[in-house]
Amino acid sequence: MAKLSDIGEREAIALLSRIFDRGQPIGLGHDCGVVEWGEDYLVITTDVVNPRTHIPEGARADQVGWYVVAVNLSDVAAAGARPLGFVAALSLPPSTDVDFLKGLAQGMEACAREFGIAILGGDTKEADVMSLAGTAVGRVRKDRVLLRKGARPEDALVVTGDLGRAGLAYAQLAEPATRAEGLEQLLHPYPRVREGQAFSESGVVTSCMDISDGLGLSLAEMAAMSGLSYAVEWEKVPLYNPLEALPPERAKEFALYTGGDFELVATVRPEAVGELAARLNEPHRGVHHALTVIGTVGK
Numbered sequence: 001m002a003k004l005s006d007i008g009e010r011e012a013i014a015l016l017s018r019i020f021d022r023g024q025p026i027g028l029g030h031d032c033g034v035v036e037w038g039e040d041y042l043v044i045t046t047d048v049v050n051p052r053t054h055i056p057e058g059a060r061a062d063q064v065g066w067y068v069v070a071v072n073l074s075d076v077a078a079a080g081a082r083p084l085g086f087v088a089a090l091s092l093p094p095s096t097d098v099d100f101l102k103g104l105a106q107g108m109e110a111c112a113r114e115f116g117i118a119i120l121g122g123d124t125k126e127a128d129v130m131s132l133a134g135t136a137v138g139r140v141r142k143d144r145v146l147l148r149k150g151a152r153p154e155d156a157l158v159v160t161g162d163l164g165r166a167g168l169a170y171a172q173l174a175e176p177a178t179r180a181e182g183l184e185q186l187l188h189p190y191p192r193v194r195e196g197q198a199f200s201e202s203g204v205v206t207s208c209m210d211i212s213d214g215l216g217l218s219l220a221e222m223a224a225m226s227g228l229s230y231a232v233e234w235e236k237v238p239l240y241n242p243l244e245a246l247p248p249e250r251a252k253e254f255a256l257y258t259g260g261d262f263e264l265v266a267t268v269r270p271e272a273v274g275e276l277a278a279r280l281n282e283p284h285r286g287v288h289h290a291l292t293v294i295g296t297v298g299k
Contacts, residue, residue, distance in 0.1 A: 029225060030147050031078035031210055032138070041145050042084075045075035046135040055130075056173055056183060061100045063187035064132070065107020071212065072136035073115055073191035074262045078210040080146035080200025081138030083193060085120045086112055088134050091127035104132075115193055144200040146208035149225040151267035155206055157230055157295040158273065160195045160280075161263040163215060165240040167254025189262035195290065196264060198280055204272035213259040222265075229298035232256075238292045267297050 004012055017028045025041070026034050032043035049055065049068050069086055076083050088108065092101065105119075112119050117136075140146075165185055172182030192210075199205040207226065211218050215237075219230045234252065243251040268276055273293060280290040 025142075026145065026147055031075040031208075032081070034079075034145065036142075037139065039142060040139050041081075041142055043076060043079045043081045043138045043140060043145070044135065045072055045079075046133060047071045047075070049132040049134070051130055056186065058179060059183050059187055060107075061103025062107035062110070063183060065104040065109075066111045067107075067187045067189070068104075068132050068134045069108050069111035069119075069136070070189050070191050071262065072134045073111070073193060074189065074210040074212065076136050076138040077191050077193045077196030078146060078208050078264055079138065079140055080144055080196050080205070080208065081140035082197060083115050083117045083136060083138045085117050086134060086136050087120050088122040088132065090122065090124045090133075091129075091131040092124065093128060093130060094126050096130070115191065140200055144203065146196070146200055146205060146266070147225075148207055148209045148222050150207040151222070151226050151228055151297045152206060152269075153228065153297055153299045154270055155267040155297040156270050156273040156293050157232065157265070157297060158268055158277075158291055158293050159211070159215070159238065159263055159265050160192045160291060161261070162238045162240045163211070163261050163263060164243045164251060164255035164258070166260025166262075167258030168240060168242055168246075169260070170258065171254075186260055189260070191262060192264045195280060198276075199264070199266055202272070202276050202279070204269045204276055206267045206269065208264055208266040211259075211261050211263045211265055214257045214261075215265060216256045217259070218265050230295060231298055232295040236292065236294045238294075270296075 021028050024033065025036060032045040034041035034043050055064055068088065072086065073083055108119055169182040169185035172178035199208055207222060209218050209222055223230055237255055239251060239255055243254060277291045
């Protein structure tokens with residue numbers, strides 16, 4: 001009998017989708033699920049954070065708390081939705097320091113406040129190992145929800161922010177002198193909620209996804225849903241500044257194939273990309289590459 005280790009995460013998700021898909025309004029496989037709410041959709045997403053895959057040794061509790069909320073809000077942003085609230089299910093060993101719980105809650109609260117929502121409650125349980133599950137809810141007009149499919153040939157391919165930040169941070173974890181900086185970069189992503197809502201409101205963005213697992217894998221998943229190809233011009237990819245000093249192949253690995261940047265990748269009607277870029281390309285929280293065209297959609 002096959003084990004999860006034999007099929008991997010992606011095939012496990014595909015298996016579950018075949019069981020759960022009952023003709024929901026947008027189907028399964030997008031950054032968020034939806035529930036019809038009058039002329040709007042309520043969008044819902046959940047992510048689990050655990051020490052083995054997400055929390056490097058030495059991470060502060062408040063960093064972990066911010067991360068739990070941020071990764072969920074990134075999915076809400078990818079749908080073009082306005083966040084409404086957040087709940088969490090916290091499984092913690094009984095040996096957990098109370099100060100860790102306090103710091104975790106403070107980090108969660110800081111991220112929630114940053115994006116104008118509240119932690120609405122949740123559940124706490126004792127467990128053998130720590131597992132932190134977050135669920136975020138948002139709202140978006142039905143005709144403006146952003147999905148992973150919807151792109152058309154000749155659409156412009158764009159990304160928010162810069163890429164490679166998380167890849168470099170993983171490398172920094174290996175050196176004591178840079179480990180603290182690496183932890184901060186990895187565990188303090190800034191969800192592109194503002195940009196996602198602007199995408200939705202513009203009416204010219206044809207598809208969108210958050211870059212949680214690297215640009216390469218994100219585009220592969222969008223291609224699988226749309227049946228189209230995506231051509232990236234490497235020289236146009238906005239790199240996190242410190243990557244400029246690295247050998248090109250290593251910079252490319254960090255920018256294209258390492259997860260954790262939590263930017264948005266989207267497709268835009270070609271005649272409207274200039275107007276959308278002008279709207280977004282005003283410095284915001286130190287980000288000077290709010291939107292960059294990096295390629296095109298093919299057949």
